[in-house]
Amino acid sequence: MSYRDMRNFTEMMRALGYPRLISMENFRSPNFALVSEILQWLVRRYDPNAELPMDTDTEQDRVLFIKSVAQFMATKAHIKLNGKKLYGADGYAVKELLKIASMLYDAMRSNQNDRAGVKPATIEQFDITSKTSDLKLVRQLASEITEHGSSLSALLKQEVELQEMRVAVIARPLELDEIERELKTSINQVHGKTRESVHRLENLAGDEANLEARIEKKKQELERNQKRLKSLQNVRPAFMDEYEKLEGELKRHYEEYIERFRNLTYLEHQLKELNRIEQEKLEATNLSLQEMQRRMQEQEQHLHGGINDTFALTGDSGVEHDDEEEDEDEEDGEDDDEEEEEEEGEIRGKGGRRVFGNMTGEGLDDEGGSSLTTEADSEDIDNGHLLGQDGDEDDEDVLGAYGDEHDDDGGDGGIPDMGSDDDF
Template sequence: MSFRDLRNFTEMMRALGYPRLISMENFRTPNFILVSEMLLWLCRRYEPQTDVPSDVETEQDRVFFIKAVAQFMATKAHIKLNTKKLYQADGYAVKELLKITSVLYNAMKTKGMETTSVSEEESSKFKFDLGSKIADLKAARQLASEITSRGASLYDLLGKEVELRELRTESIARPLEINETEKVMKIAIKDVLEQVQKTKDMLNNVASDEANLEAKIEKRKLELERNQKRLQTLQSVRPAFMDEYEKIEEELQKQYSSYLEKFRNLAYLEQQLDDHHRVEQERFEEAENTLRLMQNRLKEEEKRLLKSGNNDDSDIEIQEDEGSDSEEEDRQLIKQRTAMEILMQGRPNKRIVGTMQGGETEDDESSEDSEIDLDDDEDDDEDDLEDDSMEISPSKANRRARKPEPLEESDNDF
C-alpha cells in the first residue's frame, strides 16, 4: 500500500458519491465490514440489478461474498481481482478496490465529456459528419463480405463431411500391399538421391566459384598495390609548372593588397573631396548672404543721404570742410573694401569692378572712375587692394550734396 494509492482511492470514492466518509486511517488495521460495504456499493453502482449476497457474519459467508464479487467483476467488467488481498481487508485491499473505482471514475469523466459534446451537437442541430468514418465503414463492409464467404464455404465442407467420412474410413480399413508400398518407397528414395546429387554438384560448383573469386581478389589486390605505388610517385614528383604557379600566386597576392590599399585611399580622398566641396559651398552661400546685406545697407545709406541732400537748400553753399568729406569717403571706401574681401573669400576667381563718383563742383570737375581687380590668390588680392588707388577728386571749392552712383556689377557677379 502506498500513500498515493490510498489518497487516489478516497478522492475517487468521494467523486463517485460514496455516502460514507473514508479516512486514510481506516485501512491501518483489517476492516472487513468497510471493505464489504464498499464492494457491495461499487457492484450496485456498476449494475443496479446485481444479486450479490450481503451476509458477512460468518467466515463462510465472507468467503462466498468475496468470490461472488470477484466473479461478477470478472464477467461483467472484465476486471481481475485478487481474492486473498480483498479478504485481508487492509491496505493491500485498496489496490484491488482501486481497479474498480478507476473504471467507474473514468466512465464518469467520459460521460461528462459526452454530455458536453452532445450539447454542442444539439447546438449544431444534430449535424453528424461521416467523413472520418469512411475508412472504418469500408473495412467493416470488407470483413462482412469475407465472413459471409467463409461461412458459405464452411457450410459446404460440412455438408460433404458424410461422404468424406466414408471414404476416410474405407482408406483406413483397406490393407496395405507390400509391392505397391515398395514401389512408392523406391520412387521416393530415387528422388531423394537425385536431390542429394544436385546438392553435391552445387557444393562442387561453389568450391570452384570460391577459387575463381579468390583469384580475382588477388588480382585486384595486386592492381591496387601498383596503383598506390604509382600515386605515391606522382605525389612525390614536383610538376614543372609549380614554380611559375607559386610566383604568379605571390604576385597576385601583392597586387590584391595594393588594390585594397588604393581602393581604400581612393574612397578616403573622395570623402575628403566631398567634404571640401560642401565647406566651399557653405562659405560661398555665406559670402553671398553677407554681400547682399552689405549692398542693402549701402543702398539704404545712399537713400538716406539723398533725402538729407534734397532737404538742403540748393542755393546755400557748403563750406569747405576737407576733413569731413574725406572721413565720409574713407568710410565708404572701408565698406567697399570689406565687401570686396568677403566676395574674394567666397569666389576668388571672380572680378568685381566698382565705381564711385562724387558730386560735381561749381567748376564742373568730374571724378575719375575706380577699378578693383581681384586675382586668384587671396594674399595677392589683399596686396592688390592695398596698392590700387581709388582716386576720388574732391572739389576744393564748395559743392552740393549729390547722390552717388551704385556699384556696377560685372557679368560674372552674383
C-alpha cells in the first residue's frame, strides 16, 4: 500500500458519500469489520438489489462473504478482485477496494458532466494516436480469423467423404477374433510392465543398501579428512621460524630502502635546485660581463677618438712650441731619472723584473677584439701621459740602467730584446 493509493481511496469514498469517515490509520493493522462494511456499501451502491451473505462471525462465513463479493463484481462489473488480499483486510486490501471505488467515482463524474451539458466527443476531438496499440491488435485478430476461417472451410469440404467413412466404420460388424487378439496384446503389455515394476521393487532394496554403504563410506572419509585437517592446523611447519625471521628482515630492509629512496629523491631535488640557481647566477654573470665589455668598448672607442683629436692638435702646433717642450722635457727627464733610479733600487732589492708592453691580448686589435684598458692606463691618459711622448724616454733610461747592471755583474753588456711600444 502506498500513501497515494490510501489518499485517493479516502477522497473517493468521501466524494461517493460514504457515511463514515475513513482515516489512513484504519488499515495499519487488519480490520475485517471495516472492509466488510465498505464492500457491502460499495456493492449496494452498484446494485441495490444484490444479495450478499451478511454473517461474518466465523471463518467460513468470512470466506463465503469474500467469495460472493468477488464473484458478483466479476460477473456484473467485470472487475477481478484478489480474495486473499481482501481477506487480509490490511493495506493491500485498499488496492482491491480502490478498483470498485474508482469505477463508481468515474461513473459519477461522467454523470455530472452529462448533467452540466458537456458536449460528447466528436470526430474532430477524437485522437486516433491513442488507439494505435488497439489498431495493431485488431489487425492481428483479423488475420487470425481469416486463417481459421480458411482452415474451417477446407475441413467442411472434406466432411462429406469423412462422414461416409465414419458411417461405414460404425456399420461394420464386430469381429470377435480381432477383438480377442487386441485384448491379448494389451494384456501382455500390461503383464510386461507389471513384471518390470516388480523387478524394480525387488532391486530397490539392493540399491538402497548400496547407497547406504556408499554414504557410510563417504562419512568415514569425511571424518578422516577433518581429523587430518585439524592435525595439520595444529602442527607448526618446519621452516616457520626461519620464515618469520626472514620476513622481519625483509620488512626492515624494505623500510630502509624506502627511507633511502626518499632521501635520494630529496637530494636529487635539491641538486636540481642548486644547478638551477648556479645556472641563473652564471647567466647573470655572463650578462653582467657582456654589459661591462660593451661599456669598456664604448669607453675605449671614446678614448681613441680623444687621442686622435689630441694628436691632430699637437701636430699643428708642434713647430711653435718645440723649444719650450725641449726645456720641459729636459727638466722632466732629470726628475724621471731620479725616480727611475729609486725604482731600480727597489726592484734590485726585491729581485723582480719590469715588463714592458701594452695590455692588448695577442691576436686582438683595437677594432675587432675586446681589448681591455686598466685603471692605470686610464689614469695616465687622463693625466696627459700619452703613448709616444714620455714613454720612450723612460723606457730608454730603464733599458740603459738594465744594461749597466749587467755590465757590473760581468755580462757582455748587451741589452735583451724585450720589445718596445713600437712593436705593438
